[in-house]
């Protein structure tokens with residue numbers, strides 16, 4: 001997908017080698033691109049480019065990192081809310097800093113991490129909540145998109161307008177989001193808590209009742225933990241060695257899990273005393289079945305080998321055409337209480353054939369869930385094989401309406 005963009009290109013770099021993700025060499029985001037450009041602001045010029053590689057080696061990547069101005073702050077002390085305008089490369093951290101200095105926040109739409117709000121809106125990113133709007137896009141008031149002809153099109157929030165419903169989760173297919181007008185609020189404090197639940201209380205409990213009362217809440221399973229941390233090079237090398245040893249051994253995977261779990265301390269520490277608490281929910285019971293099968297029949301224990309363990313998130317219903325928590329689908333599935341997101345990141349060994357210890361398990365689990373439940377893609381986290389399978393679970397009318405808007409923006 002290449003398009004004419006209205007970004008002023010201030011520096012360009014010819015690329016004949018892989019363009020890596022943040023993880024560095026060995027983790028290419030693009031194997032073959034024609035160039036990487038670093039625009040510094042959105043303006044009128046004609047440069048064919050995209051924000052992510054496609055299969056076309058003539059694609060030119062634009063890095064939005066330096067397009068990061070924040071302007072038009074508006075929030076009266078007595079007002080319920082206000083707004084601010086942010087450019088494509090503004091990250092959550094940048095915006096949080098900027099707003100904090102002005103006694104403001106973007107409320108519950110914050111996902112955190114060093115990722116951009118524009119890409120989060122494009123990909124339908126969300127945090128975990130059944131009570132508050134969970135989509136990052138729910139905070140967007142206007143999305144300014146550079147269409148296929150290089151024009152900036154301002155799409156304003158309007159639930160009755162298919163342009164808005166497509167722009168709300170566009171996957172970048174309408175064009176690059178150059179800037180957004182975002183809703184802001186007076187700053188407020190939240191308190192954090194963690195509870196260890198007995199497996200039985202969770203398995204046979206009321207999952208909606210457990211999650212709904214909180215502004216944000218999720219479940220962490222197995223010896224799961226979420227840590228925001230920095231490590232030294234030596235620590236990182238040791239961890240890498242341990243994780244790579246786990247490519248052929250569940251012993252090393254379990255050792256890594258236990259070691260990381262005991263090394264990182266409160267408040268990043270997420271204690272779990274049970275092996276795998278599961279919720280009274282068919283999807284999760286099915287996953288539990290698959291886990292048990294992997295051990296009993298294939299003799300391979302499942303462990304969580306990535307930083308965050310297994311994370312189960314929840315999303316309040318929010319209507320747009322391709323969003324993860326949308327509703328009103330022709331399959332008749334009941335989304336009225338929201339959607340559940342099973343997030344199981346794993347470490348892919350950087351040695352040998354790069355295959356994980358339980359390699360066949362992961363695609364098998366995805367196929368099982370997609371075929372047995374109305375599972376839709378988690379756009380930010382799945383891989384192409386999963387998208388291809390789960391496409392059948394996206395409402396055909398939503399897809400058709402999206403395509404009309406897409407063709408209008410980028411023929």
Ligand SMILES: Cc1cc2nc3c(=O)[nH]c(=O)nc-3n(C[C@H](O)[C@H](O)[C@H](O)COP(=O)(O)OP(=O)(O)OC[C@H]3O[C@@H](n4cnc5c(N)ncnc54)[C@H](O)[C@@H]3O)c2cc1C
Pocket residue numbers: 050051052064088111113114115116117118119120122123124125126127171172175176177178380381
């Ligand atoms: C540690 C971590 C935790 C995360 N937690 C969550 C979570 O809790 N919930 C969740 O939903 N996601 C989560 N994610 C996923 C994250 O939300 C997405 O990967 C997000 O899209 C990353 O933004 P980025 O700026 O790195 O975008 P990139 O990875 O650079 O781009 C992602 C996609 O967006 C497109 N894109 C980028 N910029 C634009 C633009 N300006 N206009 C149009 N399209 C654009 C790209 O072409 C690409 O397809 C997490 C990611 C990480 C690394």
